[in-house]
Amino acid sequence: MRLFQNSGLYPSYLKRLNQLAAGARGFAERRSIFLDDRFGALHFLKPVLDEAPEAFFTNGDDETLQRHWAREQGIQGKPPLETILLAQIEHHRTEVFYNLDPVRYPSTFVRKLPGCVRKTLCWRAAPSGKADLTAYGAVLGNFPSILDSWRRTGCRAEIFFPALDPLMESYGHGDRPIDVLFVGGYSRHHTARAKTLEQVASLADSRRIVYCLDSSRLTRLAESALGSLLPLRKHQRPQAIASIAQPPVFGKSFYELLGSSKIVLNGAVDMAGTDRGNMRCFEAMGCGALLLSDAGSYPDGIEAGLTMEIYASPEQATEIASKCLESWPESAVMAGRGRSRISAAYGKAAQWKQFVDLVVRI
Known part of the structure; x- marks a missing residue:
């Protein structure tokens, strides 16, 4: 199977990548630096991480990376990134196209794919407005209710899960000096999460609480000098959160933080309904931390009171963390059990087998 996997970058991660790859001299070197940093690796299929010769990976929205490739292929001028991505797919003679960035490359893009492409799949585990993904052979995700919403638009939708990065096994076998860690976004879409963060932050007087927040543009504006002149106070972070907030963290630096933390606090985005199982669940448990997350319906292996803990309110989150x-010592046993269970259930070999089975079926 000639597999092409396309992904995309968070704007806040791009700064880190540009620093890591400041001296990269071409496409292969910049891509290698990115893959080595492991950002998003839970979504990357086994042949990509194994550097199998029949697999090709790129970040289609990384202009620096894509223009490296175009120049190396002798493509003149400054073509659109979509044109470069199509050229890569044709050059690779792709048979199966798997896209992690389908809102940027929706059905209109799929209809332009070269004839060598036989199967198309994409990952989308979030509501996406009026995005048209009906031309994909299947939309994959791990939230049943969101998959149902894609089916209502006319898409074929199939359950699929992230898989632990094998490198995670290297982290979290020593001391865990951080008592509670939260790493994630902070925006107007996270109102329930924000209340929980504020409550748990009250433990900072006696415990080491670390929040690494990727704040939205609206939040940053609200907290700026200009924002203080505008009616944006409700979008500012509460003082309890702002006083301990640190910049966002990604890649291997994120793994190191997870491996240094006893408890990882998680909270679903408000639009997720009762479905649970976002990336943070797999990342936290994969690095051996105790997951403390909000009540809801979780995938197999993520089980309250056995492999992780849940809370039903912000106040309860603080109580359970304490x-x-x-x-x-007893909580560490639960965390270890969670790591063992999730490692057995969500490994890269199993994820790849499930993907191949899906390709055969669609």
Whole structure:
């Protein structure tokens, strides 16, 4: 199977990548630096991480990366990034196209794919407005209710899961000096999460609480000098959160933080309904931290009271975090059990087998 996997970059991660790859001299070197940093690796299929010769990977929205490739292929001028991506697919003689960035490259793009492409799949685990993905052979995701919403638009939708990065096994086998860690976005879409963060931040007087927040543009504006002159106070972070907030963290630096933390706090985005199982669940448990997340319907292996803990309110999140820290030896046993269970259930080999099965069926 000649597999082409396309992904995309968070704008806040691009700054880190440009620093890491400042001396990269071409497409292969910049891509290698990106893959080595492991950003998004839970979504990358086994042949990509194994550097199998029949697999090709790129970030189609990374202009620096894509223009490296275009120049190396002798493409003149400054063609659109979509044109470069199509040229890569044709050059690779792709048979199966798997896209992690389908809102940027929707059905209109799929209809332009060269004839060598036999199967098309994409990952989308979030509501996406009026995005048209009906031309894909299947939309993949791990939230049943969101998959149902894609089916209502006319898409074929199939359950599919992230898989632990094998490199995660290298982290989290020593001391865990951070008591509670939260890493994630902070925006107007995270109102329930924000209340929980504010409550748990109250433990900072006696515990080491670390929040690494990727704040939205609206939040940053609200907290700026200009924002103080505008009616944006409700979009500012509460003082309890702002006083301990640190910049966002990604890649291997993120793995190091997870491996240094006893508890990883998680909260679903408000639009997720009762479905649970976002990336943070897999990342936290994969690095051996105790996951503390909000109540809801979780995938197999993520089980309250057995492999992780859940809370039903912001106040309860604080109570449970305190209780788990006070009885950490017992809580550490639960965290270890969670790591073992999720590693067995969501490995790269199993993910690849499921993907191949899906390709055969669609």
